[in-house]
Amino acid sequence: xxxxxxxxxxxxxxxxxxxxxxxxxxxxxxxxxxxxxxxxxxxxxxxxxxxxxxxxxxxxxxxxxxxxxxxxxxxxxxxxxxxxxxxxxxxxxxxxxxxxxxxxxxxxxxxxxxxxxxxxxxxxxxxxxxxxxxxxxxxxxxxxxxxxxxxxxxxxxxxxxxxxxxxxxx
Amino acid sequence: xxxxxxxxxxxxxxxxxxxxxxxxxxxxxxxxxxxxxxxxxxxxxxxxxxxxxxxxxxxxxxxxxxxxxxxxxxxxxxxxxxxxxxxxxxxxxxxxxxxxxxxxxxxxxxxxxxxxxxxxxxxxxxxxxxxxxxxxxxxxxxxxxxxxxxxxxxxxxxxxxxxxxxxxxx
DNA sequence: CAAGGTCACTACGAAGATCGTAGTGACTCG
DNA sequence: CGAGTCACTACGATCTTCGTAGTGACCTTG
Numbered sequence: 001x002x003x004x005x006x007x008x009x010x011x012x013x014x015x016x017x018x019x020x021x022x023x024x025x026x027x028x029x030x031x032x033x034x035x036x037x038x039x040x041x042x043x044x045x046x047x048x049x050x051x052x053x054x055x056x057x058x059x060x061x062x063x064x065x066x067x068x069x070x071x072x073x074x075x076x077x078x079x080x081x082x083x084x085x086x087x088x089x090x091x092x093x094x095x096x097x098x099x100x101x102x103x104x105x106x107x108x109x110x111x112x113x114x115x116x117x118x119x120x121x122x123x124x125x126x127x128x129x130x131x132x133x134x135x136x137x138x139x140x141x142x143x144x145x146x147x148x149x150x151x152x153x154x155x156x157x158x159x160x161x162x163x164x165x166x167x168x169x170x
Numbered sequence: 171x172x173x174x175x176x177x178x179x180x181x182x183x184x185x186x187x188x189x190x191x192x193x194x195x196x197x198x199x200x201x202x203x204x205x206x207x208x209x210x211x212x213x214x215x216x217x218x219x220x221x222x223x224x225x226x227x228x229x230x231x232x233x234x235x236x237x238x239x240x241x242x243x244x245x246x247x248x249x250x251x252x253x254x255x256x257x258x259x260x261x262x263x264x265x266x267x268x269x270x271x272x273x274x275x276x277x278x279x280x281x282x283x284x285x286x287x288x289x290x291x292x293x294x295x296x297x298x299x300x301x302x303x304x305x306x307x308x309x310x311x312x313x314x315x316x317x318x319x320x321x322x323x324x325x326x327x328x329x330x331x332x333x334x335x336x337x338x339x340x
Numbered sequence: 341c342a343a344g345g346t347c348a349c350t351a352c353g354a355a356g357a358t359c360g361t362a363g364t365g366a367c368t369c370g
Numbered sequence: 371c372g373a374g375t376c377a378c379t380a381c382g383a384t385c386t387t388c389g390t391a392g393t394g395a396c397c398t399t400g
Contacts (some may be wrong), residue, residue: 011271101181
């Protein structure tokens with residue numbers, strides 16, 4: 001996490017300083033896809049991060065301005081973690097990493113049709129992801145999930161290249 | 171780099187296993203943007219990786235099938251590293267990381283008009299990056315660079331604010 | 341209102357990764 | 371040949387991470 005700051009002026013290097021480790025993007029994924037927002041929820045992820053490392057990562061993400069922490073007003077023990085606007089900017093990165101992984105992992109758990117949907121409507125889907133997460137929702141989980149939105153109102157190129165724009169798009 | 175074993179079926183996690191460390195994407199960046207292909211060239215990057223770590227990273231990238239190593243036929247000391255097809259698939263990830271970094275680093279070294287150009291023509295630019303790197307070229311360096319291609323044949327939406335491409339800017 | 345559970349974290353020792361420098365052997369160039 | 375260059379290895383000091391076991395603040399339940 002330490003890694004010389006101000007070392008190079010390369011934007012890739014800058015990005016990797018902020019979230020280029022094994023854990024940070026998994027926290028972002030937990031928020032974006034699964035609507036997780038608390039320490040114990042992150043801790044319970046499949047990848048088994050240890051509490052001290054999670055604590056350090058969250059400190060790093062908060063310090064880099066990607067994540068915001070706030071006490072839960074209803075339960076004084078709880079702390080809630082949300083993406084900041086800067087953190088929401090990681091969604092395109094996350095989507096590309098997910099697409100790469102889904103394409104190259106023979107045992108991927110990602111549904112093929114969802115990957116295809118995102119690939120073919122990337123800008124629109126990134127927009128939906130971002131707006132949904134901004135208001136506290138998630139991609140796969142909850143009433144206001146992007147999955148639910150897509151079921152109700154599919155984006156442009158679903159199935160055939162028929163281009164009939166639905167009423168509220170663009 | 172080790173991690174792995176049991177793991178999850180999440181494509182993001184799979185991707186991070188392969189290139190989710192501080193150095194791997196920098197090697198990919200050196201190949202894609204700057205046309206670097208040898209050990210010493212990677213070693214000389216601004217970020218000062220140590221030889222033992224670079225060696226381990228290259229082994230990892232080769233092992234993950236992202237990079238291919240081949241002896242230089244003209245110089246028996248030299249070893250050349252190139253992206254495989256799977257490694258070329260990282261270009262969209264790299265582009266998104268670069269865009270994020272350029273957007274959020276106040277001291278970024280990335281030219282603003284290039285970033286705008288890529289943002290506004292992403293699919294087309296990713297295609298040009300990929301084809302150029304596939305045949306051994308790079309984005310910013312060399313006769314066949316993407317910069318040179320764009321100067322000769324700009325992509326679609328090159329009108330409003332972005333102008334005056336710096337022909338040889340690095 | 342006390343006992344017990346849950347919450348976000350810390351502590352800590354062992355294990356592993358990284359850093360920086362100093363080689364090493366294979367090869368090329370003059 | 372001798373000097374220089376190439377891709378690495380070796381190695382010890384210094385992080386970082388892992389895994390488990392707390393800790394104190396705060397609900398919840400009887």
